[in-house]
Amino acid sequence: MNSVFMRRSVREFDLTKKISYEALVELCKAAEAAPSARNQKGRAYIVLDDKKIIDELSSVSPGAKVLSNCNTAIAVIGSNPEALSTPHMQLQDLSCAVENILIEATERGIGSCYIGIYPLEDRINSCNEILKVMHPSFTFALVALGYPKEENVFYDKGKWSDDLLHHNRF
Ligand SMILES: Cc1cc2nc3c(=O)[nH]c(=O)nc-3n(C[C@H](O)[C@H](O)[C@H](O)COP(=O)(O)O)c2cc1C
Incomplete structure (x- = not known):
């Protein structure tokens, strides 16, 4: 499976199957293996497997409702921008x-499903409050996670189009 092509947003999960805490930690380690400007990092992760907290988060935005269908998630947190060497690149690092x-x-x-939080202040504040994230750290995004309800959800959606491609100059 070439995961880059097979990935798609999954919003319906089989709640009888649980992702282990250890597997969730591995996903956080995969996140931190991502590049960052000047290797500044500026990221932290909250593993979420408390259904009560996940349900609270499901009300922070219309798009966060997907969380009410799952029992595991990860919050990606931005740490103090002022402590970073290239703070204007922090959002790319987090992405x-x-x-x-x-x-x-x-x-x-x-x-998995990406739930956008940053840069909408009301969403950031709601998440920060629920997750006890203190300023200057901030909630950047949530990721809903679970084993898919449907079978064969992973397939290449064929998003590519040849007119996206340019050679040497735009
Ligand atoms: C920045 C960002 C924010 C997103 N926010 C939400 C969201 O709040 N709720 C949701 O269900 N999906 C969200 N998505 C997922 C997109 O809807 C999804 O990636 C897009 O429709 C393409 O579908 P695919 O992921 O299956 O390829 C978000 C994706 C990105 C990149």
């Missing part, structure tokens, strides 16, 4: 980390 979670999850047969 790379989220993508690694999605790819590694796919590799393990785990379904």
Whole structure:
């Protein structure tokens, strides 16, 4: 399976199958293996397997409702931007980390869905409050995780189109 091509957003999970805490930690390690500007990192992770907290998070935005269908998730946290050498690159660093979670999850047969939080202040504040994330750290994104309800959810969606491709100059 080439996970980059097979990955897709999964929003329906088989709640009878649980992802182990250890596997969730491995997904965080995959996230932290992502590149970051000047290797500054500036990231932290919260493994979520408390259904009560996950249900609270499901109300932070319309798109977060997917969380009510799952019992595991990861919150990707940005750490103090002022402590970083290239703070203006922190958001890209965080995005790379989220993508690694999605790819590694796919590799393990785990379904995932990116839930956008940053830069919407009301969402950031709600997540920070629920997760006890203190300023200047901030919640960047949530990832819903679980074994897919449907079989064969991973397939190449054929997103590529040849007109996206340019050679040497745009
Ligand atoms: C920055 C970002 C924010 C997203 N936020 C949400 C969200 O809040 N809820 C959700 O269900 N999906 C969310 N998604 C998933 C997109 O809807 C999904 O990636 C897109 O429709 C393409 O489908 P695919 O992931 O199956 O290829 C988000 C994706 C990104 C990259």
